[in-house]
């Protein structure tokens with residue numbers, strides 16, 4: 001069927017997770033939606049990540065509430081669409097006294113409000129048989145974190161949206177301009193009242209004059225995936241350890257965090273140099289996704305550094321008890337981060353909304369953010 005004869009309420013640019021979240025939210029409001037994706041299938045940050053829906057990484061209050069709301073919508077969609085996911089929760093592991101101190105401070109402040117638990121080493125080992133017992137001081141448990149398989153999820157949602165809500169998808173079709181109500185895409189014209197731009201790290205195709213001036217930072221992350229373990233080796237919860245306490249803003253106000261940061265900076269400067277912190281998630285086939293590093297701006301090259309993978313795997317061996325860890329895939333992803341805000345919403349002209357710059361939080365925030373942006377715009 002030729003969609004060009006249809007008059008759409010909404011055109012979404014990009015079939016990454018933010019574009020899909022917009023399409024889902026708009027379609028559930030009864031609107032007629034088309035999604036344009038320039039590639040044969042989405043291949044950006046949304047298929048290159050851990051699949052961690054990770055509210056605990058957000059600062060308590062407003063941002064954490066947005067993440068929790070987002071997770072709620074995610075769970076509705078995943079159940080509705082029958083897409084694999086696991087509500088495995090998360091463990092932050094402390095193998096040094098300064099890491100344990102930060103976890104205690106965090107738990108004192110937030111455990112009661114958000115239902116987190118500070119676990120002894122023995123309790124943590126009960127939650128996950130995949131973690132090393134030696135030197136484990138304590139762990140922070142949260143039940144909220146949810147694991148999806150990004151490749152499977154981003155590939156499955158379009159078919160679900162098409163079948164259930166009549167959303168149309170035009171793959172291999174790049175949007176190059178919008179002259180309300182005409183969308184120029186793939187060299188053809190389409191009719192849509194509104195344009196929702198979710199173009200990930202592309203700031204040059206649409207509205208470059210607005211996007212190029214925001215001071216966004218591009219960030220490159222190196223990632224790895226293990227062989228599939230099926231049910232033979234399961235992580236249980238998704239895992240993070242001391243290095244991660246330096247990474248997420250949720251820990252930034254813990255009084256002893258600077259001491260922990262100083263120790264890592266002095267003893268392992270390469271972690272800071274490459275922005276390394278180490279986390280692990282596991283999909284339904286038992287493949288463990290492992291990462292990551294953070295290289296910015298001019299440091300980004302198309303070529304991956306073996307040194308970074310070595311640092312990540314070496315640190316991982318300090319908390320993951322996997323007797324036969326074999327890496328089967330390596331890749332990197334790039335995201336766009338707003339210099340000061342959690343995300344960026346721009347309205348360059350009537351009828352156009354751009355949502356991007358969500359950095360390393362896009363899987364977590366996508367559905368909550370889409371709901372917020374759409375409600376603010378349409379209601």
Ligand SMILES: Cc1cc2nc3c(=O)[nH]c(=O)nc-3n(C[C@H](O)[C@H](O)[C@H](O)COP(=O)(O)OP(=O)(O)OC[C@H]3O[C@@H](n4cnc5c(N)ncnc54)[C@H](O)[C@@H]3O)c2cc1C
Nearest residue numbers: 014016017018038044046049052175200333361362363364
């Ligand atoms: C390695 C890595 C690990 C991460 N881990 C996590 C995690 O575990 N949890 C978490 O919350 N976040 C994580 N993130 C962040 C998250 O992946 C991103 O924030 C999120 O995927 C961004 O989604 P998006 O839809 O904005 O961008 P993308 O996924 O990049 O999608 C944008 C899409 O728009 C298309 N497009 C662009 N321009 C046009 C055009 N003109 N016409 C048509 N199509 C166009 C592109 O082809 C692309 O498919 C991670 C990121 C990376 C890189």
